[in-house]
Amino acid sequence: MFLKTLRIRNFMPFKGWHQIDFPGSDTKNVVIVFGDNMRGKTSLLNAIRWAFYQNALDRYGEKIPLQKLVNSDAAGEDEWDLEVQVSFEHDNKQYEISSRAEKRRGVGTPNRPEDFVVATDLQINGEVVRGDRVAHEINRVVPEQISRFFLFDGELLQEYESLLADDGDQGKRIKEAIEQALGVPTLISGKNELRALRKPYDRQWQQDLKKNQEVKSFMEELSALTKRSEDLEEAKAKLQDQLSSAKHQYQELQQQVNAAEARYKQKAELDQYVSSRTKVSQQIEQIELRKLESVRDAWLDVLRPDLERQTRDLRSQAAADALVLAEIAKAPHLREMAQSSLDSGVCSLCQSELSTESRQILLGVHGSGETAGEIDRVATRFAESNQLANRLDGVRYPQAKKRIAELDATAMDLSLEETRLASEIDRLRDELQGFDSDETNRVRRAAENANAAIRTLEAKFSQVDEELEKINTKQQSLRLVINQNESAKNQRSGKIVDLISTAEGIFASAVGMMRDDLRMDIQEKATSAFKQLTTDTSYKGLRINQNYGLTIVDEKDRDVSLRSAGAEQIVALSLIDGLNQTGRSTGPVIMDTPFGRLDPRHRSRVLQYLPKSANQVVLFVHEGEVDPERDLMQINSKIGAVFALERVSSSQTKVVRK
Amino acid sequence: MVTRNQDDHALSALKRAAQKASKTISDQLLADLYAIQREHQFDVDRAIVVEKMEKRIVAEIEAGNAPAEGE
Numbered sequence: 001m002f003l004k005t006l007r008i009r010n011f012m013p014f015k016g017w018h019q020i021d022f023p024g025s026d027t028k029n030v031v032i033v034f035g036d037n038m039r040g041k042t043s044l045l046n047a048i049r050w051a052f053y054q055n056a057l058d059r060y061g062e063k064i065p066l067q068k069l070v071n072s073d074a075a076g077e078d079e080w081d082l083e084v085q086v087s088f089e090h091d092n093k094q095y096e097i098s099s100r101a102e103k104r105r106g107v108g109t110p111n112r113p114e115d116f117v118v119a120t121d122l123q124i125n126g127e128v129v130r131g132d133r134v135a136h137e138i139n140r141v142v143p144e145q146i147s148r149f150f151l152f153d154g155e156l157l158q159e160y161e162s163l164l165a166d167d168g169d170q171g172k173r174i175k176e177a178i179e180q181a182l183g184v185p186t187l188i189s190g191k192n193e194l195r196a197l198r199k200p201y202d203r204q205w206q207q208d209l210k211k212n213q214e215v216k217s218f219m220e221e222l223s224a225l226t227k228r229s230e231d232l233e234e235a236k237a238k239l240q241d242q243l244s245s246a247k248h249q250y251q252e253l254q255q256q257v258n259a260a261e262a263r264y265k266q267k268a269e270l271d272q273y274v275s276s277r278t279k280v281s282q283q284i285e286q287i288e289l290r291k292l293e294s295v296r297d298a299w300l301d302v303l304r305p306d307l308e309r310q311t312r313d314l315r316s317q318a319a320a321d322a323l324v325l326a327e328i329a330k331a332p333h334l335r336e337m338a339q340s341s342l343d344s345g346v347c348s349l350c351q352s353e354l355s356t357e358s359r360q361i362l363l364g365v366h367g368s369g370e371t372a373g374e375i376d377r378v379a380t381r382f383a384e385s386n387q388l389a390n391r392l393d394g395v396r397y398p399q400a401k402k403r404i405a406e407l408d409a410t411a412m413d414l415s416l417e418e419t420r421l422a423s424e425i426d427r428l429r430d431e432l433q434g435f436d437s438d439e440t441n442r443v444r445r446a447a448e449n450a451n452a453a454i455r456t457l458e459a460k461f462s463q464v465d466e467e468l469e470k471i472n473t474k475q476q477s478l479r480l481v482i483n484q485n486e487s488a489k490n491q492r493s494g495k496i497v498d499l500i501s502t503a504e505g506i507f508a509s510a511v512g513m514m515r516d517d518l519r520m521d522i523q524e525k526a527t528s529a530f531k532q533l534t535t536d537t538s539y540k541g542l543r544i545n546q547n548y549g550l551t552i553v554d555e556k557d558r559d560v561s562l563r564s565a566g567a568e569q570i571v572a573l574s575l576i577d578g579l580n581q582t583g584r585s586t587g588p589v590i591m592d593t594p595f596g597r598l599d600p601r602h603r604s605r606v607l608q609y610l611p612k613s614a615n616q617v618v619l620f621v622h623e624g625e626v627d628p629e630r631d632l633m634q635i636n637s638k639i640g641a642v643f644a645l646e647r648v649s650s651s652q653t654k655v656v657r658k
Numbered sequence: 659m660v661t662r663n664q665d666d667h668a669l670s671a672l673k674r675a676a677q678k679a680s681k682t683i684s685d686q687l688l689a690d691l692y693a694i695q696r697e698h699q700f701d702v703d704r705a706i707v708v709e710k711m712e713k714r715i716v717a718e719i720e721a722g723n724a725p726a727e728g729e
Contacts, residue, residue: 189695193708
């Protein structure tokens with residue numbers, strides 16, 4: 001099988017038509033779809049599952065009701081219909097599947113799956129497949145039982161850990177799913193149906209031999225065993241009914257428990273939102289206070305041009321005064337020289353006799369000592385100008401306008417966040433309306449009781465089954481003895497019973513043999529995958545248990561009991577690969593968020609291994625688990641296409657080819 | 659994606675179980691009975707499966723092929 005196209009309309013966050021074309025190259029067989037959380041990666045996986053099996057699963061593995069699959073915006077426009085089309089090639093034939101759901105006529109707002117009409121069309125090489133054969137044809141190519149191994153959610157990989165426990169419901173369910181996928185029930189139902197077929201012939205044979213005295217006592221014993229066997233079969237059927245009903249009840253209760261657990265998570269989420277909103281409100285209040293502070297000092301900004309001009313004037317005045325004061329500082333020396341020249345009548349500088357004009361000038365210089373009051377005035381003004389200019393320079397202008405604009409922008413962001421939180425709080429409060437933790441505890445206890453009842457019924461069922469097997473063995477021995485009698489041997493009914501009984505025994509033994517073979521096959525294939533995926537070369541491989549759980553084995557053949565979350569994921573991926581290789585010949589592997597718990601080295605190994613493990617690999621990932629540049633470089637030659645799931649709105653996503 | 663590996667495992671197990679059985683029946687009969695099961699493995703109505711198996715077993719007896727004593 002090779003996927004060619006996926007087209008979806010109004011399916012979960014995908015409003016209108018969206019399409020993914022899978023490149024048809026055998027060498028470039030990896031398709032990567034990037035999408036952040038909540039963008040619809042799991043929805044795409046569900047779209048494929050829904051197209052094949054009209055089944056979409058939530059994080060708990062529970063079926064999502066049809067009305068919740070319709071895009072909420074489309075539903076808001078009363079467009080209550082969705083469609084998924086998948087085209088693929090298988091055994092050189094072209095398959096086109098189209099699954100649709102639309103609101104039933106006369107229904108207003110659908111609130112349950114029954115409010116929809118669902119239809120699936122299938123064409124093979126352009127020929128329409130008859131309606132009642134569609135599911136059969138799809139299951140023939142992609143059996144639903146196998147889907148969990150090729151259409152899987154990486155976040156659920158840890159459930160395979162439960163296979164390591166000897167008992168436990170989850171492990172048991174997965175074991176059953178594994179055996180179904182691997183075809184064990186085919187042999188089991190062969191055995192059961194041969195037994196059902198034998199009964200009327202057994203009765204006929206006993207009737208035919210009633211008059212044969214030689215085998216009379218054996219026949220009586222056989223009849224008694226047959227009677228006991230029939231009683232036990234009746235009891236078994238009743239137990240089966242009780243078991244089915246108990247399982248159904250448990251499933252319903254478990255769904256309620258899961259829903260309650262989801263609501264507990266919502267409750268924690270609500271508390272978180274309320275606390276965040278309080279913090280945001282406090283931040284907004286603080287911003288308002290800071291805005292008021294900025295407004296309080298805003299007058300300084302108004303005066304700033306005048307004050308700056310005044311500062312500049314003061315600095316100019318001070319500079320001019322400084323020049324005057326510097327000149328005055330030279331004055332005492334000049335006065336001394338003038339006095340000396342006047343006293344001697346000879347110039348102190350050039351030693352020439354003083355003329356009348358020179359004597360007059362020198363008398364003027366000498367007389368400048370009379371302006372001392374003016375000097376003090378200049379010096380005082382210089383000091384004051386400087387002091388005032390310095391003070392004005394020291395003024396810190398609040399830049400209130402800019403500051404208030406910044407605070408307003410922050411307040412706007414916070415206000416939007418507050419609105420978002422308020423709307424989330426309202427939504428969660430609405431959803432949590434009527435949530436009663438006492439009721440939840442009651443449901444949880446009821447689920448535990450139902451589970452205990454199932455275990456009791458299963459134990460009784462096993463006892464009855466065991467007794468039936470013993471009776472069956474005794475009957476076979478008796479038949480062998482009876483068949484020693486020529487007359488009995490030649491009875492037609494006897495021959496048929498003998499043949500059915502032999503075939504039944506062979507089918508019964510083959511079940512155990514097939515299980516052992518499969519386990520060994522899975523162990524070998526999973527080990528091969530594990531050795532390519534693990535970064536620890538000292539590990540010898542994996543060992544499988546009766547439940548198909550895998551344990552890491554070290555170089556000394558000892559079980560490694562402790563393993564990290566990353567190692568668990570590697571083991572689970574190895575198991576999935578082993579099951580895929582064992583359970584089917586070839587086909588795509590479609591994984592949602594498979595690298596969540598892996599470190600970069602393991603991630604790199606998984607990325608390099610996946611293209612070799614399947615003929616087509618489709619990965620739905622977020623950029624936190626696979627780096628679009630660094631990680632994809634390693635498998636660049638294998639990548640056929642890269643898509644991104646881009647946000648249109650909180651309820652809509654679009655698919656974009658990169 | 660037909661699970662050919664599954665068929666290989668099942669048929670191989672049937673063959674080995676037949677070799678160990680106290681009485682032997684033909685490989686062809688076993689293969690046919692398995693094929694009936696395989697064809698209808700996803701069918702809910704099992705009556706048709708039992709009927710097909712019955713026809714095949716009766717035909718085997720009519721052809722004179724009763725189980726032979728094992729070794």
